[in-house]
Amino acid sequence: xxxxxxxxxxxxxxxxxxxxxxxxxxxxxxxxxxxxxxxxxxxxxxxxxxxxxxxxxxxxxxxxxxxxxxxxxxxxxxxxxxxxxxxxxxxxxxxxxxxxxxxxxxxxxxxxxxxxxxxxxxxxxxxxxxxxxxxxxxxxxxxxxxxxxxxxxxxxxxxxxxxxxxxxxxxxxxxxxxxxxxxxxxxxxxxxxxxxxxxxxxxxxxxxxxxxxxxxxxxxxxxxxxxxxxxxxxxxxxxxxxxxxxxxxxxxxxxxxxxxxxxxxxxxxxxxxxxxxxxxxxxxxxxxxxxxxxxxxxxxxxxxxxxxxxxxxxxxxxxxxxxxxxxxxxxxxxxxxxxxxxxx
Amino acid sequence: xxxxxxxxxxxxxxxxxxxxxxxxxxxxxxxxxxxxxxxxxxxxxxxxxxxxxxxxxxxxxxxxxxxxxxxxxxxxxxxxxxxxxxxxxxxxxxxxxxxxxxxxxxxxxxxxxxxxxxxxxxxxxxxxxxxxxxxxxxxxxxxxxxxxxxxxxxxxxxxxxxxxxxxxxxxxxxxxxxxxxxxxxxxxxxxxxxxxxxxxxxxxxxxxxxxxxxxxxxxxxxxxxx
Numbered sequence: 001x002x003x004x005x006x007x008x009x010x011x012x013x014x015x016x017x018x019x020x021x022x023x024x025x026x027x028x029x030x031x032x033x034x035x036x037x038x039x040x041x042x043x044x045x046x047x048x049x050x051x052x053x054x055x056x057x058x059x060x061x062x063x064x065x066x067x068x069x070x071x072x073x074x075x076x077x078x079x080x081x082x083x084x085x086x087x088x089x090x091x092x093x094x095x096x097x098x099x100x101x102x103x104x105x106x107x108x109x110x111x112x113x114x115x116x117x118x119x120x121x122x123x124x125x126x127x128x129x130x131x132x133x134x135x136x137x138x139x140x141x142x143x144x145x146x147x148x149x150x151x152x153x154x155x156x157x158x159x160x161x162x163x164x165x166x167x168x169x170x171x172x173x174x175x176x177x178x179x180x181x182x183x184x185x186x187x188x189x190x191x192x193x194x195x196x197x198x199x200x201x202x203x204x205x206x207x208x209x210x211x212x213x214x215x216x217x218x219x220x221x222x223x224x225x226x227x228x229x230x231x232x233x234x235x236x237x238x239x240x241x242x243x244x245x246x247x248x249x250x251x252x253x254x255x256x257x258x259x260x261x262x263x264x265x266x267x268x269x270x271x272x273x274x275x276x277x278x279x280x281x282x283x284x285x286x287x288x289x290x291x292x293x294x295x296x297x298x299x300x301x302x303x304x305x306x307x308x309x310x311x312x313x314x315x316x317x318x319x320x321x322x323x324x325x326x327x328x329x330x331x332x333x334x335x336x337x338x339x340x341x342x343x344x
Numbered sequence: 345x346x347x348x349x350x351x352x353x354x355x356x357x358x359x360x361x362x363x364x365x366x367x368x369x370x371x372x373x374x375x376x377x378x379x380x381x382x383x384x385x386x387x388x389x390x391x392x393x394x395x396x397x398x399x400x401x402x403x404x405x406x407x408x409x410x411x412x413x414x415x416x417x418x419x420x421x422x423x424x425x426x427x428x429x430x431x432x433x434x435x436x437x438x439x440x441x442x443x444x445x446x447x448x449x450x451x452x453x454x455x456x457x458x459x460x461x462x463x464x465x466x467x468x469x470x471x472x473x474x475x476x477x478x479x480x481x482x483x484x485x486x487x488x489x490x491x492x493x494x495x496x497x498x499x500x501x502x503x504x505x506x507x508x509x510x511x512x513x514x515x516x517x518x519x520x521x522x523x524x525x526x527x528x529x530x531x532x533x534x535x536x537x538x539x540x541x542x543x544x545x546x547x548x549x550x551x552x553x554x555x556x557x558x559x560x561x562x563x564x565x566x567x568x569x570x
Binding site for chain 1: 393394395396397413414417418420421422424426428429430431442445446447486489
């Protein structure tokens with residue numbers, strides 16, 4: 001009995017190796033390790049709180065001195081004006097900016113990207129601690145917190161959910177469907193009709209875009225997020241081009257696999273690296289530098305800026321065009337594979 | 345000449361497949377392509393149907409090159425060994441889908457359902473049908489666009505005696521309607537009375553091409569099947 005179980009287990013392992021499940025098992029820990037390495041690397045410089053100050057603002061000399069002394073905690077950047085500092089924050093180069101408060105004389109307003117973030121809490125806590133050491137009183141230098149993104153926490157999550165939906169359809173749903181049609185020879189059957197290869201490919205991409213659209217619409221109906229007209233159209237424009245790009249990539253992934261099982265594995269191998277660096281970029285400055293190199297970022301970054309910072313599609317022409325271009329290249333490659341009856 | 349196969353070849357990594365093969369087919373022939381498993385029968389049919397891209401050679405149907413796939417699909421109907429139908433949809437849906445893609449009138453679906461005795465199963469999902477019924481649906485689908493040339497790859501594979509007889513009756517009926525038919529089999533005895541011509545493939549090479557009478561007189565049959 002044990003012998004038979006061993007034989008069957010070995011057979012299952014061989015199947016897992018053949019359909020690439022083992023790669024997935026090895027890939028996920030490797031990917032998590034690399035991600036953690038990037039997020040929590042040994043370079044403590046990346047862990048410092050990057051705080052921006054105005055060159056001509058009347059900060060108490062003791063405060064500046066104390067911030068400079070605490071150089072293992074704070075890194076100070078100086079700006080000629082508030083706008084430059086806000087741009088620095090929006091680029092995610094810094095964590096927060098202290099400017100004189102209009103509401104309380106002698107105290108400061110802390111400008112951050114989002115009010116409810118780990119960085120904001122860290123700045124408030126650290127500045128208060130510095131002040132207690134220096135002045136021994138509890139009244140904080142920080143009188144108010146001004147977030148650049150006014151939206152609610154749910155709204156701040158929206159870009160990540162949208163990215164997840166787009167990637168889910170692109171890398172999990174479509175590759176499995178394409179591989180199924182190949183595996184069951186359904187695609188070859190369809191190619192015995194007068195359809196063009198490109199028509200079949202575009203139908204698959206349209207399916208992906210439709211599914212993404214339905215999911216986004218459903219999400220919108222349930223959560224009832226508010227957009228103005230410009231924001232709404234800009235969001236729609238990126239959803240369309242993102243849906244096009246990742247559906248086309250999904251079809252290509254499907255073409256690289258012979259079976260549904262391989263397509264699922266390969267889909268996850270593409271899904272995770274596209275999702276995590278973009279979605280986690282806000283938590284790590286290192287990831288923030290890596291994320292733009294990944295094709296999902298030209299979708300995630302602009303979508304986030306449109307939804308949370310009031311940007312519009314005309315602010316991101318390069319990203320829009322690059323997503324469209326990636327989609328076109330993916331369709332072209334799928335077309336080549338289809339013409340060669342690759343793994344069919 | 346309806347079909348011309350000129351130096352067609354396809355070799356797989358394991359050196360199997362089809363070596364350069366040349367033959368032609370006249371209109372109205374009913375040809376059985378026989379040979380053992382791995383002889384190259386399916387490879388030949390898959391290339392004729394556009395499922396496989398040949399390494400070398402060309403195929404012409406009524407003078408049209410195989411590269412013109414979209415024109416040729418109306419001239420060649422292919423019934424694969426395992427029916428490649430959308431299992432989770434009904435018989436009628438499968439036929440209607442292909443009728444739409446071929447842009448033939450929807451009345452053709454009704455005709456096909458009646459012609460192949462599929463009316464009682466029109467709403468049944470394909471996955472619920474027996475292999476014989478699936479094969480009938482598959483044959484019906486291949487005839488939707490009324491192609492003059494039909495390829496059947498092992499049409500009786502996995503079918504019982506009764507079903508096999510039924511399929512052969514169907515082949516005769518289709519042939520009698522003026523179609524040219526090529527079908528594969530690895531059971532020559534069964535096709536003795538059916539084919540007008542027999543082609544034998546052995547290890548990827550065409551080793552016999554003649555009438556059934558000549559074939560059964562020759563020692564090739566004895567050598568291959570004794």
